[in-house]
Amino acid sequence: MGETRYAQVARDLAEGIGNGRFPVGSMLPKELELCEQYGASRHTVRAAIRELQDLGLVSRKKKAGTRVEAASPSRGYHQSLASVEDLVQFGIEHTRVVQEIRDIVADKELARELGCAAGSKWLRISSLRMSASSGSTPIGWTDVYVDPAYAELRDIVRDNPRALISDLIEQRYGRRIAEIRQDVQAVPLTPAMAKALGETSGAAALRIVRRYLDQAGDTVEISATVHPADRFTFSMRLRRDRSA
Amino acid sequence: MGETRYAQVARDLAEGIGNGRFPVGSMLPKELELCEQYGASRHTVRAAIRELQDLGLVSRKKKAGTRVEAASPSRGYHQSLASVEDLVQFGIEHTRVVQEIRDIVADKELARELGCAAGSKWLRISSLRMSASSGSTPIGWTDVYVDPAYAELRDIVRDNPRALISDLIEQRYGRRIAEIRQDVQAVPLTPAMAKALGETSGAAALRIVRRYLDQAGDTVEISATVHPADRFTFSMRLRRDRSA
DNA sequence: CTTGACATTATGTCCGGACATAAAATACAA
DNA sequence: TTGTATTTTATGTCCGGACATAATGTCAAG
Numbered sequence: 001m002g003e004t005r006y007a008q009v010a011r012d013l014a015e016g017i018g019n020g021r022f023p024v025g026s027m028l029p030k031e032l033e034l035c036e037q038y039g040a041s042r043h044t045v046r047a048a049i050r051e052l053q054d055l056g057l058v059s060r061k062k063k064a065g066t067r068v069e070a071a072s073p074s075r076g077y078h079q080s081l082a083s084v085e086d087l088v089q090f091g092i093e094h095t096r097v098v099q100e101i102r103d104i105v106a107d108k109e110l111a112r113e114l115g116c117a118a119g120s121k122w123l124r125i126s127s128l129r130m131s132a133s134s135g136s137t138p139i140g141w142t143d144v145y146v147d148p149a150y151a152e153l154r155d156i157v158r159d160n161p162r163a164l165i166s167d168l169i170e171q172r173y174g175r176r177i178a179e180i181r182q183d184v185q186a187v188p189l190t191p192a193m194a195k196a197l198g199e200t201s202g203a204a205a206l207r208i209v210r211r212y213l214d215q216a217g218d219t220v221e222i223s224a225t226v227h228p229a230d231r232f233t234f235s236m237r238l239r240r241d242r243s244a
Numbered sequence: 245m246g247e248t249r250y251a252q253v254a255r256d257l258a259e260g261i262g263n264g265r266f267p268v269g270s271m272l273p274k275e276l277e278l279c280e281q282y283g284a285s286r287h288t289v290r291a292a293i294r295e296l297q298d299l300g301l302v303s304r305k306k307k308a309g310t311r312v313e314a315a316s317p318s319r320g321y322h323q324s325l326a327s328v329e330d331l332v333q334f335g336i337e338h339t340r341v342v343q344e345i346r347d348i349v350a351d352k353e354l355a356r357e358l359g360c361a362a363g364s365k366w367l368r369i370s371s372l373r374m375s376a377s378s379g380s381t382p383i384g385w386t387d388v389y390v391d392p393a394y395a396e397l398r399d400i401v402r403d404n405p406r407a408l409i410s411d412l413i414e415q416r417y418g419r420r421i422a423e424i425r426q427d428v429q430a431v432p433l434t435p436a437m438a439k440a441l442g443e444t445s446g447a448a449a450l451r452i453v454r455r456y457l458d459q460a461g462d463t464v465e466i467s468a469t470v471h472p473a474d475r476f477t478f479s480m481r482l483r484r485d486r487s488a
Numbered sequence: 489c490t491t492g493a494c495a496t497t498a499t500g501t502c503c504g505g506a507c508a509t510a511a512a513a514t515a516c517a518a
Numbered sequence: 519t520t521g522t523a524t525t526t527t528a529t530g531t532c533c534g535g536a537c538a539t540a541a542t543g544t545c546a547a548g
Contacts, residue, residue, distance in 0.1 A: 004501060030528060041503050046529090062529045063511040184478040186430045186450035186471070204448035204473075206430035227430070229448075234428040248531060274498060285533045290499090306499045307541040 009038050009048035017057055017068050028058060028066040096127040096142070096161045099196075101154050114145065114222050115211065122222075123148045125157055125165070128196070129225065138197055140227040146220070166212050166221050175220050181211045184234060187226065197228055204229040253282050253292035261301055261312055272302060272310040340371040340386070340405045343440075345398050358389065358466050359455065366466075367392045369401055369409070372440065373469065382441055384471040390464070410456050410465050419464050425455045428478060431470065441472055448473040 003011075013034075016022045029037070034045045049066060052058045060066045104110075104124045111118035122145040129140040144165050146153060156168050166177050187207045194201040205228050212221040247255075257278075260266045273281070278289045293310060296302045304310045348354075348368050355362035366389040373384040388409050390397060400412050410421050431451045438445040449472050456465040 006501075032528085043504085044502060047501085060529065061511075062509070063513095063527060065528065184428055184450070185476065186448040186473040188448045188473065202446075202448075204430040204432045204446075206428070206450070229430040229432065232429065250531075276498085287534085288532060291531085304499065305541075306539065307497060309498065 005040055006044045006047035006051070009034070009040060009045060010051040012038075013048060013052060014055070014057060017052075022068050024068050026068050027064075028068060030065060094139070094162070095130045096157070097130055097138075098125065098127045098158050098161075100124075100126045101157075103148055114209065114224065116145075116219070116222065121148050122146065123150060123153065125153065127157075129227075137231070139231045140225050141193055141196055142223055142225040145222040145224075165223070169220060175214050177212045177214065177220060181213065183209045189226070189228065193226055197226075199228045206232055206234065208234065249284055250288045250291035250295070253278070253284060253289060254295040256282075257292060257296060258299070258301060261296075261314075266312050268312050268314060270312050272312060274309060338383070338406070339374045340401070341374055341382075342369065342371045342402050342405075344368075344370045345401075347392055358453065358468065360389075360463070360466065365392050366390065367394060367397065369397065371401075373471075381475070383475045384469050385437055385440055386467055386469040389466040389468075409467070413464060419458050421456045421458065421464060425457065427453045433470070433472065437470055441470075443472045450476055450478065452478070 013022070013028065017024075022028060028034075028049075031042055031045050031049070034040075034048075035042050038045065049058065049060070053060065057069060058066050059069050102124055104122055106114065106116055106118055106120050106122060108118045110116075111120070116122075125144040125146070127142050127144075128138040129142055130136070130138055146165070146169065150169060150173060152172060153165070153168060156172065157165060160168060170176050185207050187205055188202045189197070189199055189205045191201040193199075193205070194203065199205075205226050208223075208225045208227075210221075210223045210225075211219055212223075214220050257266070257272070261268075266272060272278075272293075275286055275289050275293070278284075278292075279286050282289065293302065293304070297304065301312065301314055302310050303313050346368055348366055350358065350360055350362055350364050350366060352362045354360075355364070360366075369388040369390070371386050371388075372382040373386055374380070374382055390409070390413065394413060394417060396416060397409070397412060400416065401409060404412060414420050429451050431449055432446045433441070433443055433449045435445040437443075437449070438447065443449075449470050452467075452469045452471075454465075454467045454469075455463055456467075458464050
């Protein structure tokens with residue numbers, strides 16, 4: 001019940017791509033074969049394959065067939081936010097080391113930086129970002145701003161150093177993220193940041209401000225991350241639509 | 245013929261959204277009404293509406309209906325590259341002032357920066373980026389690298405200061421862009437760059453390297469743009485999938 | 489006035505079939 | 519061998535119908 005037929009087919013194929021049953025570069029079985037294998041109509045199989053296309057896992061050409069383009073992503077944001085690879089990296093490859101959690105009131109400057117109202121209250125969670133794989137050098141500093149009502153997060157974030165905070169909010173409070181707006185700019189490091197990150201003050205850094213919105217368009221979370229130059233590259237891939 | 249039925253329907257609806265026939269916030273006619281109006285099957289109408297969804301023009305909810313979310317984008321990349329607003333801005337709001345065009349050979353460092361082979365030959369088009377609306381301060385510097393065979397571009401780019409170079413290549417040489425890979429990082433300004441942009445050497449800047457690929461996955465164009473901090477913000481919007 | 493049960497209804501999913509189209513593969517001609 | 523038709527075939531588009539599902543609005547009971 002929980003899962004629709006075409007979603008089942010899509011997931012099964014995606015797993016096949018992930019575990020090597022369909023290696024990158026190989027061709028997927030043709031539609032009619034898949035119909036037979038899964039006992040589904042061609043319409044359903046096509047819906048499933050379209051999912052894989054949206055995820056960038058396969059590409060299609062008339063007559064040529066359906067080609068496996070990439071290994072399977074490990075579910076989560078990559079599957080729900082189309083075409084953007086960076087967020088996966090964030091969740092999977094980075095770890096959070098919480099430095100400070102406190103209630104704050106937005107002054108005029110912070111309000112401008114975050115795009116919120118001056119005087120509004122927030123719970124701010126500040127943490128260092130570490131690469132999950134190697135080394136003890138932080139790759140960035142993150143300030144996450146959430147509604148002070150989400151007080152439980154104070155404990156939860158420490159216990160889940162790799163989870164996206166928006167996921168924790170969704171699990172705990174049921175507020176589902178429908179959209180993310182993101183601004184990226186270059187900034188010079190402030191003295192305080194520079195010290196925390198072991199850099200010199202004024203050095204070039206990448207600043208990413210994300211505003212997480214729910215379906216109604218209300219802000220659930222704002223995060224501001226600063227990465228010293230050369231410790232972080234923000235990569236993404238844009239594809240032309242199927243239709244084009 | 246030239247245009248499929250569902251593409252016609254999608255275009256007509258998109259135009260209606262653009263010209264106010266379907267104002268932002270209003271509800272689109274329900275599927276069965278559209279079927280009648282266009283004399284198309286429900287399947288076709290749904291394919292059209294899905295296009296509009298992919299473009300972010302409408303959102304749907306069961307029973308509630310289809311709601312107009314945004315005014316029509318102004319054709320071009322926004323329609324063909326899903327969910328990324330920045331590229332539109334680039335084409336529409338920026339002007340190019342060509343500074344130098346010359347043939348170069350990639351040395352080891354450039355090869356690393358661009359992700360190409362050392363020793364490969366390129367035609368490099370260097371230009372200042374000006375805001376189309378206001379002022380004479382450049383907002384960035386761009387180096388575009390293309391195949392030296394595209395020599396005609398030497399003249400064409402000067403005559404089309406607002407067109408995307410990849411569009412010019414498509415028009416002239418028929419190489420269609422299917423995918424763009426993009427890396428964003430913070431860098432300190434080199435002395436030469438700083439001088440051209442009226443900044444101090446070592447100041448923070450945003451560097452965007454784009455690799456334009458055709459359907460076969462071959463590189464058509466590489467562009468590297470540097471924006472001084474505070475003169476440029478890179479904005480984007482990510483939406484959750486239909487399916488989620 | 490509030491609560492809960494229920495009918496309504498627009499979108500979501502799925503089936504089966506048909507023809508169009510483009511590109512690969514093959515056969516054929518030069 | 520090379521270039522050009524022709525055939526083949528897998529995907530693309532489109533039709534009509536059916537039932538599922540969830541959100542909305544209605545209405546009666548409390």
